[in-house]
Amino acid sequence: SFHFRSLSIALPKTLLFSESEVSILNPVFLPLPFAFGVKGKRLLELFTTFYAFLFVGSFWVVDALCVRKQKGRFDIKINRMATQAATAFSGNIKKAFAGIKRINLDGLRWRVFDAKGQVLGRLASQLSIVLQGKDKPTYAPNRDDGDMCIVINAKDISVTGRKMTDKVYYWHTGQVSAYIGHLKERTLKDQMAKDPTEVIRKAVMRMLPRNKLRDDRDRKLRIFADGEHPFGDRPIEPYVMPPRTVREMRPRARRAMVRAQKKAEMQAQGGSDTRKNKKKEVEEEEDA
DSSP: EEEESOEEEEOSOOOOOOOOOOOSSSSSHHHHHHTSSSSHHHHHHHHHHOOOOOHHHHHHHHHHHHHHHHHHHHHHHHHHHHHHHTTOOOOOOOHHHHTTTGGHHHHHHHHEEEOOOOBBBHHHHHHHHHHHTTTTTOOOOOOOOOOOEEEEOOOGGGOOHHHHHHHHEEEEESSOOGGGGEEEEEHHHHHHEEEEEHHHHHHHHTTTTTTHHHHHHEEEEEEESSOOOSSSTEEEEEEEOOOOOSSOOOOHHHHHHHHHHHHHHHHHHHHHHHHHHHHHHHOOOOOO
């Protein structure tokens, strides 16, 4: 049996015709036994099998053309969507829509993350949860049920401590160069100046499991440095970050402040005692 998207054809195991059935066949087959001088039954069997497979092959060609036509319609739809979004989006439209045709968008939600003022690690952890679909009750580690994630204002991301200068990205060039060990490095501050979107992408990808679903999840992550994106025609849902309890002061700084206050109090008390002693000495001298 041969199955297609439009129809299914079942061929018999043997295509044998008797001599009495030759008269009802197509006239193309009638002169063949007499021309080659072989038994008509066997020859008709071979030719009918050949034409049957030729008939089936034609349906294969039609089926492939239908698939190509559907793909062409999808490409036209994507290109039309890209041209409509290009009027309002000033960034690289080709990079924004790269690989989106390989994503099955049926049933996916479009979540928008505003990175302005957000801490890098906390934002990346929420992005990894949404990309894996862990926020859904139907989560399974072997399925890619994550939603589309759009990150805007990547240039306004914030970090804690001194990570801007202390955090360093390392990578190997793979070729002979002037760098020792062919190893290059770049600080977080330099990377933010060069491409802030890569900072968030690296943080998210290093939180995802390393398996076959990794590339598909990477395609669902769209990061933009500014506050605009070309997916305005989609049903966008803004993502609300969970509340964060921010301490007024770090424990180490608080302990240092307490020590400084105690030291100042002790110095003040010591200063007052010396003044009292000096007054007593002056009074004793006057009495003497």
